[in-house]
Amino acid sequence: MELAAKYNAAEVEDRWYAYWLDHKFFHSEPNEKEPYTIVIPPPNVTGILHMGHVLNNTLNDVLIRNARMHGKNACWVPGTDHASIATESKVVAKLKAMGISKEDIGREEFLKHAWEWKEEHGGIILQQLRKLGCSCDWDRTRFTMEPALSEAVINTFVHFYRKGWIYKGVRMVNWDPEALTAVSDDEVIHKDTQSHFYHLRYYISDGNGNPTDQFLVIATTRPETIMADAAICVNPNDERHHWLRGKKVLIPLINREIPVIEDDYVEMDFGTGCLKVTPAHDVHDYEIGLRHNLPVLEIIDDHGKLNENAQILVGEDRFVARKKIVKMLEEAGNLVKVEDYTSPVGYSERTNAVIEPKLSAQWFLKMDTLAKVALETVESGRTKFIPERYVNTYRHWMENAHDWCISRQLWWGQRIPAYYLPNGQYVVEATPEAALEAARAICPDIKAEDLRQDEDVLDTWFSSWLWPISVFDPDMPGHPDHKPNKDLSYYYPTSDLVTGPDIIFFWVARMIMAGEEFMGREPFSNVYFTGIVRDKIGRKMSKTLGNSPNPLDLIETYGADAVRIGMLLCSSAGNDIFYDEAQIKQGAAFCNKIWNSYRLVKGFSVDDSVAQTPAAAAAIRWFDAKLSETVAAVEDHYRKFRISDALMAIYKLFWDDYCAWYLEAIKPAFGQPVDRATYDATLGYFEALLKLIHPVMPFITEELWQNMEDRKDGETIMYAAAPAAKPYDPDTLVNFELAEEAVNGVRGIRNQKNIAPKETLDLKIKGGFPADVLSVIEKMGNVKVETVADFGSGQGVGFMVRTHEMFVALNGLVNVAEEIAKLEKDLAYQQKFLAGVRGKLANERFVANAPAAVIENERKKEADSLSKIESLESQLKALKNS
RNA sequence: GAGGGCUUAGCUCAGUUGGUUUAGAGCGCUUGCUUGACAGGCAAGAGGUCGGCAGUUCAAAUCUGCCAGUCCUCACCA
Numbered sequence: 001m002e003l004a005a006k007y008n009a010a011e012v013e014d015r016w017y018a019y020w021l022d023h024k025f026f027h028s029e030p031n032e033k034e035p036y037t038i039v040i041p042p043p044n045v046t047g048i049l050h051m052g053h054v055l056n057n058t059l060n061d062v063l064i065r066n067a068r069m070h071g072k073n074a075c076w077v078p079g080t081d082h083a084s085i086a087t088e089s090k091v092v093a094k095l096k097a098m099g100i101s102k103e104d105i106g107r108e109e110f111l112k113h114a115w116e117w118k119e120e121h122g123g124i125i126l127q128q129l130r131k132l133g134c135s136c137d138w139d140r141t142r143f144t145m146e147p148a149l150s151e152a153v154i155n156t157f158v159h160f161y162r163k164g165w166i167y168k169g170v171r172m173v174n175w176d177p178e179a180l181t182a183v184s185d186d187e188v189i190h191k192d193t194q195s196h197f198y199h200l201r202y203y204i205s206d207g208n209g210n211p212t213d214q215f216l217v218i219a220t221t222r223p224e225t226i227m228a229d230a231a232i233c234v235n236p237n238d239e240r241h242h243w244l245r246g247k248k249v250l251i252p253l254i255n256r257e258i259p260v261i262e263d264d265y266v267e268m269d270f271g272t273g274c275l276k277v278t279p280a281h282d283v284h285d286y287e288i289g290l291r292h293n294l295p296v297l298e299i300i301d302d303h304g305k306l307n308e309n310a311q312i313l314v315g316e317d318r319f320v321a322r323k324k325i326v327k328m329l330e331e332a333g334n335l336v337k338v339e340d341y342t343s344p345v346g347y348s349e350r351t352n353a354v355i356e357p358k359l360s361a362q363w364f365l366k367m368d369t370l371a372k373v374a375l376e377t378v379e380s381g382r383t384k385f386i387p388e389r390y391v392n393t394y395r396h397w398m399e400n401a402h403d404w405c406i407s408r409q410l411w412w413g414q415r416i417p418a419y420y421l422p423n424g425q426y427v428v429e430a431t432p433e434a435a436l437e438a439a440r441a442i443c444p445d446i447k448a449e450d451l452r453q454d455e456d457v458l459d460t461w462f463s464s465w466l467w468p469i470s471v472f473d474p475d476m477p478g479h480p481d482h483k484p485n486k487d488l489s490y491y492y493p494t495s496d497l498v499t500g501p502d503i504i505f506f507w508v509a510r511m512i513m514a515g516e517e518f519m520g521r522e523p524f525s526n527v528y529f530t531g532i533v534r535d536k537i538g539r540k541m542s543k544t545l546g547n548s549p550n551p552l553d554l555i556e557t558y559g560a561d562a563v564r565i566g567m568l569l570c571s572s573a574g575n576d577i578f579y580d581e582a583q584i585k586q587g588a589a590f591c592n593k594i595w596n597s598y599r600l601v602k603g604f605s606v607d608d609s610v611a612q613t614p615a616a617a618a619a620i621r622w623f624d625a626k627l628s629e630t631v632a633a634v635e636d637h638y639r640k641f642r643i644s645d646a647l648m649a650i651y652k653l654f655w656d657d658y659c660a661w662y663l664e665a666i667k668p669a670f671g672q673p674v675d676r677a678t679y680d681a682t683l684g685y686f687e688a689l690l691k692l693i694h695p696v697m698p699f700i701t702e703e704l705w706q707n708m709e710d711r712k713d714g715e716t717i718m719y720a721a722a723p724a725a726k727p728y729d730p731d732t733l734v735n736f737e738l739a740e741e742a743v744n745g746v747r748g749i750r751n752q753k754n755i756a757p758k759e760t761l762d763l764k765i766k767g768g769f770p771a772d773v774l775s776v777i778e779k780m781g782n783v784k785v786e787t788v789a790d791f792g793s794g795q796g797v798g799f800m801v802r803t804h805e806m807f808v809a810l811n812g813l814v815n816v817a818e819e820i821a822k823l824e825k826d827l828a829y830q831q832k833f834l835a836g837v838r839g840k841l842a843n844e845r846f847v848a849n850a851p852a853a854v855i856e857n858e859r860k861k862e863a864d865s866l867s868k869i870e871s872l873e874s875q876l877k878a879l880k881n882s
Numbered sequence: 883g884a885g886g887g888c889u890u891a892g893c894u895c896a897g898u899u900g901g902u903u904u905a906g907a908g909c910g911c912u913u914g915c916u917u918g919a920c921a922g923g924c925a926a927g928a929g930g931u932c933g934g935c936a937g938u939u940c941a942a943a944u945c946u947g948c949c950a951g952u953c954c955u956c957a958c959c960a
Contacts, residue, residue, distance in 0.1 A: 005920075190958070197960090220960065233960095267959070275960055282960075344958060392886060393955070400956095501954085536893090538953090569908075570894055576953085578894060586909070589922040600919035636898095645896070648908065660924085670918060744926085750914095751926045757917065833904065845940040854901045854941085861904080 003602065003707075007595035009559025009588075013699045017130055025718050026135045028075035030490035036067035036074045037494040039468050040136065041507070042144060044083035046090055046121045049128035051533040051541055051579055052500065054551045055571060058564045059498045059530065059643060061134045065695035066638060067495070068135075069722040075491055076135060077471045078126060079142035082118075084413035084460045091117050091412070107411050114412050131552060133560045133698045135718070140471065144463040145414070148474035153414045153463045154430050155478015156514075157406075161428040165366040168418075171405060172283045175358035177304035178351040182409045188355050190344040197341035198223045198326060199272065201334045202232060202249040205257050211250055216241070216260075217336050219271035221343060222281070223329060224321040226251055227310045229258055230285075230294035231277040236262040238273050252334040253325070254311050261292050283357050296359065304356055318356070363407040363416060363456070370513040371401040377512050383522045386641045390501060390529055397505050404510075406459045413457030420452045430478070465510035468494050468523035480518045494524045501529040528641050531576035538578060554584060561697035562587035568647050568696060590651065591700050594693070597659050598704050600667075601682055607673035614775035616678040619665035621772070622736035623685055625728035626657050632725040634692065650692050658689060661740065665776055683708065688723040731770075739773035739780070741801040746781040749797050749808050757782060762809040764788045764796075769804050783808070791878070798875045803864055805871050820879055827872045834865040 020026060028035075038060055043053060060076060068074040091114045092102055102110045122143075129136065142149060160166045173182035199219050203211035218232060229251050234241040244260045251258060265288055266275045279289030280298040289296060299310040304318045312328075313321045329335040346355035375398040377383050378391055385391050407416060419435035420426045421443055429435040432448065439446045463470075466477045473488035484492065493515065499508060508527055515523030533541055541548035554563050566584030571577050630653040637646035666682060668674045674682075687708060694701040694717050705717040746763060755761070763783040765774075774785050791798070796809040797819065840846055841858055 003919095006922080218960085222960085265959095271960060278960095284960075343960090389887065396885065397956090505955095532954090572895065575888085575895080580894085580909090582909070583894090585922075589920095592920065592922050596920035596923085598919080603919070640898080642896090642898095645907095648896090651908080659919090663919085667919095747925060748927085754914080757915080757925075829904095836904090840941085843940060847940080849940045850901070857902050860902085865904095 003595070003599050005596075005599075007559075007591045007700060009561060009591065009699065010556065012703045013131075013133070013555075013560055016699055016702045017133065019702075020135070020716065020718065021138070023714055023716070024139075025716055026076070026137050027139050028073055028137050030486055031073055033071065033073040035491050035495075036064070036072035037077070037491040038064055038075075038496055038498070039077045039471055039494055040079060041497075041499045041503075042079045042081035042142075042464060042467065043125045044086050045080035045118055045123065045125075045143065046083070046087050047080075047125050049125050049132075049551050050548055051551060051567075052530075053125070053129075054132060054563065055530055055533055055567045055577060056498055056500070057129055057132055057134050058567050059528065059571075061132070061564075061698075062568070062643060062695045063496055063498070063638075064135055065698060065718065066722070068718060069691065069694065069720060071721065074135075075137055075140070077140045077142065078129070078134075078136035078138060079140075079467075079471060080123060080126065080144070081460060081464055082143065082145035082413060084408060084410050084457060087114065087118070088410050088412040102411070110411055128552060131555050131560060133564065135698070142471045144460070144467070149463060149466070149470050150414050151430075152466055152470045152474040152477045153458060154417050156462070156466060157414075157417055157458065158428055158430050159478055159480065160365055165369075166406075166428075167364055167366070168361055169364050169403075170359050171362045171364075172286050172357050173360050173362070174346065174348075175302070175356045175360075176348040176351055176353050177302065177356050178353040179348065180302055182358070182360065183348055183355070188346040189349050190346050192342050193345040194340070194342055195221050195345070197221060197271070197339040198329075199336040199338070200226070200252060200276075200329060201336055202252060202276075204244075205248040205250050207248070209250070209255060209257055211255075216244060216249065216274050217272045218274040218276045219339075220276055221341060222278075222322070223325050224306070224313070224318055225278045225281050225299065226276060226325075227254055227256075227306075227312065228278045228280050228297045228299040229256075229276045230279050230289055230297065231258050231261045231292065233261050233263050233266050233275045233277050233288060234273060235264060235266040235268045238266075238268045241273060252329055253332060261288075261294075263288050263291065280359055281357055286357075286359065298359065300356060300358075302358075304353075360409075362405050363418075363454075364403040365406050365462075367401040367403050370517065371398045371509075373516045374398060374509055374512040377516060377522045383512060383524060384526045386526060386528045390504060390527075393501075394504060394509065398509065404459075406462045407454075407456040408459055409455070410457050413460065414463060416454040416456050416458060418454040420454070421446060422450055426454075461506050461510055464507055465514045466518075468492065468497075468511055468515060469518055477514065477518045484519070488519075492519060493522050496526045496528060497524045498528045498530060500532065502532070504529070526641070530571065533577045533579050536578055536580045538576075541579070549579075549581070554581075558584050558588040559591060559699070561591055561699050565590060565647065565696055568644055570644070572642070572644050590655070591697065593655055593659065594690075594697075594700060594704070597654075597663060598686065598707075600663065601686055604668070604679055604682075605673040606676055606679045608676045610673055610675040612675045612677050613666075613779075614772075615779040616666040616675070618736070618739075618773050618776050619662050620678065620681045621732055623657065623662045624726075625730075625732040626653070626736075627685060627688060627723065628725040628728045629733060630657075631692065631723050635725070647696055650689075650696070654689055654693065658685065661736075661780070665779055691717060691720050691723055694718070694720075735770040735773050736776065738770060738801055738804065739776045742769075742777045742804075742806060743781040745799040745801060745806060746777075746783055746808060749799070749810075753797075753810065753813050755810075755813070760784060762786065764791055764807040764809065766791075766805045793878070798871070800868060800871060803867055816879055820876060823872055823876050823879070827869065827876070830865055830869050830872065834862065834869065837861045837865060 041056065064074045064076045095102060095113060157166065174185065174188050176183050197219050199217050200223065201215045201217055204214040206212050232249055234244060247260050248257045249260060265284060277285045277288050277294060279286045279294055279296045281300060297309055299306055300318055301307045306313050306316050306321050308314055313324055316324065348355055375395060378385065378394055417430055418426045418428050419439065421439055425442060427435050427438040429438050435451060436448050439451055469476050469488065469492065472491050473485040475482055476484055476488055511523045515521065535541060535547040539545060539547060551563065562584050565587035569583045569586065630649055634646045634649050637649060666678050690701045690705050702717050746761065750757065761783045763785050765785060765787050767787055767789060769787065777783060778785050791807045794809050795811050795814050796807050797814060798805065798807045837858055841862065847855060
């Protein structure tokens with residue numbers, strides 16, 4: 001087959017992906033081999049591929065393909081997450097555009113729309129992953145809301161409820177009075193907002209609900225909430241306010257009596273040091289209320305209007321009420337002063353409405369035991385974090401874990417299996433049938449229609465924390481007494497998890513908890529945290545900035561291999577990635593390099609009667625060792641998850657060592673054939689290199705590997721054994737490096753003196769240089785080498801390769817004054833260096849304390865330096881005499 | 883405000899428990915090459931007092947303290 005001068009990725013990639021799929025190469029079933037398992041961090045079902053996914057999934061694929069080639073039974077389980085908030089808001093937006101609100105159509109109808117949306121847009125991202133070359137076991141694709149996994153979630157809820165770890169509690173949520181829903185903390189944007197600080201006078205009560213002459217002053221930004229006050233709070237250490245102990249005060253305008261309490265929460269030097277405590281409408285006040293057993297009185301309704309409890313201004317919007325009440329307070333003589341004040345106020349990300357803290361009943365899962373166990377998993381090293389520093393973050397969170405609020409006021413998700421009886425009692429059961437039975441134990445004549453299921457659904461993470469278990473055996477999480485099925489016993493615990501540090505608590509920590517709870521052991525051995533993909537100048541990729549490229553466009557332009565390598569080139573673990581298209585271009589250039597080196601090798605004509613040249617023999621000896629050295633290094637990098645280092649080692653082995661040195665050294669003269677032994681070795685190395693590169697660049701390597709020989713249908717590089725490191729003689733490497741340095745020296749001189757590479761030069765080398773690489777120097781440097789005892793008196797330029805002296809004869813081309821100046825500069829440097837080394841050696845304390853090896857090294861430096869100085873001096877002498 | 887991370891060449895980063903580091907790589911940059919695989923290429927070269935100050939040590943990019951800059955997580959102050 002004729003090979004084009006340029007590699008055409010687009011033409012190649014779809015073909016091989018289809019081939020891999022046809023032969024089910026990605027599919028894994030339990031067998032006698034060692035498993036290597038990864039579960040995908042499930043992307044949102046309606047999401048589309050962005051650069052973060054590209055990075056994450058490329059890393060996953062590299063690990064999976066590498067494991068596969070190392071003889072493991074590799075299984076990468078793909079799937080998607082139902083992402084309740086994100087998906088529901090998309091569906092709500094779609095319906096809104098059609099003039100429909102979800103309340104109008106009701107839960108059942110809404111869910112129909114949501115499933116339609118999921119069928120239409122769901123899984124696009126999984127298709128996109130195929131373009132990237134991901135070798136996921138598509139037969140195992142899962143969705144967190146598919147029936148079996150939903151059942152697992154419900155069973156899990158029942159499991160923890162029976163254990164007494166799930167309870168119903170009241171919590172302050174972020175209420176959006178426009179959208180009429182609670183929103184998560186992440187969806188609240190705090191903005192500094194201009195407002196006022198109102199100083200209000202509260203009179204001390206005489207004990208009968210009548211004001212005395214005494215008063216205190218509080219400062220508030222929300223005067224419209226005074227009717228919900230439950231106490232006035234001061235700091236116990238604040239002597240200014242000790243006289244208030246045991247007193248009661250009267251709320252202005254409505255004259256309700258409330259106590260004065262003391263709590264450390266109050267800052268003495270902020271405001272007046274007196275805080276009005278409004279448990280129903282402020283998070284901190286709610287907590288103070290809990291500590292002091294204060295009553296909770298709500299005066300603001302779901303729409304942000306004052307209700308009956310307020311007694312005054314009933315029905316007014318909270319902001320209108322604020323204006324009006326200020327006036328009323330002023331008229332009543334309770335307003336002391338008004339200050340301008342800027343404070344952070346929470347706004348809803350979606351409606352931009354000011355968030356109203358609101359109490360509501362939520363379901364919680366106790367974290368104490370789960371967190372303790374999960375912390376131990378990581379501290380003991382059964383699960384390792386890469387980079388390790390994330391253990392600190394993890395520990396800090398686990399030691400301060402709050403109970404997990406698992407209910408969400410949404411419809412898209414697993415509905416909480418709590419069923420309320422008409423009398424307000426409730427039962428928790430996996431199915432409505434079981435619930436009815438349980439309810440009858442309480443109320444014998446109750447009917448199914450009397451039971452009302454909880455309206456809320458479960459937090460999405462309450463399903464994704466089961467992912468490493470439920471994808472293999474959905475029955476397992478709800479029934480921890482059951483024996484794991486064949487898949488789960490084989491694939492669990494999974495090997496590595498690749499994810500972003502932003503979900504270390506949401507997801508990673510909770511998977512560890514669930515793993516320990518249901519399987520009694522960690523869900524994965526290693527967690528590799530990637531960084532965040534940013535643009536060239538460090539901004540996060542975002543739709544609004546428009547700085548995020550579409551990965552599919554990049555794949556189309558440069559090829560998936562180029563995109564993969566481009567992302568890996570700049571990604572060390574845990575560091576943010578500064579994405580630059582130039583790196584992908586570099587990846588494309590690498591593809592082209594591989595392609596063209598193959599064209600060269602394939603273009604050789606082979607002649608069995610031709611003898612191998614000494615240079616080719618030397619190059620083969622060297623490359624054999626070099627390959628082993630690099631394979632060992634690459635394996636070490638992989639073991640330590642230094643993926644970009646592994647890639648760079650391979651990149652340099654291919655480009656610098658194989659192409660720039662090896663191929664040039666064995667390349668026959670123009671028009672000449674190559675001998676059989678050299679040709680076979682060269683193709684063998686090429687194949688080894690393809691295998692080494694394959695995990696990173698699956699497509700081009702398959703294309704060339706298939707082209708190398710007439711492969712049978714069903715053969716693939718995917719399952720070829722990775723090259724193994726063999727023992728080698730380090731001297732082989734050192735000797736070739738000496739030759740390289742000698743050639744570099746000659747090339748440097750050519751450059752300086754403007755001598756064409758074609759012009760053959762004479763190179764004199766003083767004795768002791770390894771003889772087996774001289775032929776390489778001759779070929780690569782285009783020189784005639786002569787080993788001599790003395791350079792004699794000819795004109796030329798000398799240089800040193802480590803401790804070996806070399807001399808290029810150059811008649812008539814040497815500028816004596818220039819050479820002398822250069823040599824003198826070198827000499828001065830060497831003398832200074834020598835003085836440094838000798839200073840160290842003359843230091844008694846150094847000689848007394850340093851290890852012998854270090855001292856030995858300093859002596860070697862001294863000797864090397866001395867020999868260089870000697871050489872420089874003799875060259876100078878020769879030049880000056882010429 | 884609390885905690886954590888980072889700071890090494892123009893850019894992005896290595897530097898593996900202080901001594902073969904006389905600090906490296908890739909990209910970029912400069913110079914020279916229509917060298918018959920590749921100009922998406924070849925060759926050579928310049929470029930860093932390892933953020934600052936102080937300390938520990940015979941020895942510090944590496945350990946300690948303080949300072950500066952930067953980023954992240956959490957909390958956001960009535």
